[in-house]
Amino acid sequence: MNAQLKGKVAIVTGGASGIGRATALLFAEEGARVVVADVDGPGAERTAARINDARPGAAVAVRADVSDPGDCRRVVDTATGTFGGLHVLFNNAGIIRRTTALDLDVEEWDRVMAVNVRSVFLMCKYAVPAMTEGGSIVNTGSGWGLKGGGNALSYCASKAAVVNMTRALAIDHARAGIRVNSVNPGDTDTPMLRDEARQLGEDWTAFATDAADRPMGRAGTPEEIARAVLFLAGDASSYVTGSALVVDGGGLA
Numbered sequence: 001m002n003a004q005l006k007g008k009v010a011i012v013t014g015g016a017s018g019i020g021r022a023t024a025l026l027f028a029e030e031g032a033r034v035v036v037a038d039v040d041g042p043g044a045e046r047t048a049a050r051i052n053d054a055r056p057g058a059a060v061a062v063r064a065d066v067s068d069p070g071d072c073r074r075v076v077d078t079a080t081g082t083f084g085g086l087h088v089l090f091n092n093a094g095i096i097r098r099t100t101a102l103d104l105d106v107e108e109w110d111r112v113m114a115v116n117v118r119s120v121f122l123m124c125k126y127a128v129p130a131m132t133e134g135g136s137i138v139n140t141g142s143g144w145g146l147k148g149g150g151n152a153l154s155y156c157a158s159k160a161a162v163v164n165m166t167r168a169l170a171i172d173h174a175r176a177g178i179r180v181n182s183v184n185p186g187d188t189d190t191p192m193l194r195d196e197a198r199q200l201g202e203d204w205t206a207f208a209t210d211a212a213d214r215p216m217g218r219a220g221t222p223e224e225i226a227r228a229v230l231f232l233a234g235d236a237s238s239y240v241t242g243s244a245l246v247v248d249g250g251g252l253a
């Protein structure tokens, strides 16, 4: 085990799958005790079990919908109640709808905003007071939060909101010793992206190697995003706050 997060307590939302799962596992390898939160309860349990197999008692799973205030409060209470504090919050749970304004109904717009945006507000609302020794918050934005993207109106709006909320949060809580940054992945090989390729009727191999969007000729891995999140979560980034870190193999460039 390395020790970049030794003695730290971390919350990871969307920890059942993809980027969240890889990050929860990496945080634990680096010494953190981890609350794995996800609306997919059994999936969160699986991630926590994998951590506990290696380090008994280092993880706990919570089934939570991050768009719900009561659930968000319960996730934070689990961290403080089970592990005695909170130092790192990774607001990562998210959903995408691949539609234009013409196909998108109001309920779907509201759902994307609730899961991707309201969740960041709610989790911070409850987590910041619990970070009594200071802390680090990392929010998952997206390359599409920094530029436009086709056929994903609500998602692009939601991720742009996450990027700018990150800056506002960073300013508001800097004097409390809390840093807030966003990590902005490009296409990353997770169940979300494979599902998108399926929905668009695209062959995965062709989709994942699309030259225009991917100078490196491949999608990223969840572990590559997790390592960037670890940098932002730990003391190696002690003077970094309000930033938008792009991890996309050169896609935005």
Ligand code: NAD
Residues within 6 Å of the ligand: 013, 014, 015, 016, 017, 018, 019, 020, 037, 038, 039, 040, 043, 064, 065, 066, 067, 092, 093, 094, 095, 096, 115, 140, 141, 142, 143, 184, 185, 186, 187, 188, 189, 190, 191, 192, 193
């Ligand atoms: P994923 O689908 O593998 O994982 C997302 C997780 O979030 C799932 O476990 C899901 O159950 C959980 N989740 C969804 N709604 C929830 C809710 N209401 N409450 C709690 N948990 C909920 O996807 P991923 O690719 O790992 O995505 C993680 C984050 O990365 C998302 O915010 C996504 O928008 C962002 N992102 C992904 C990519 C990519 O290419 N995969 C690119 C840029 C940004």
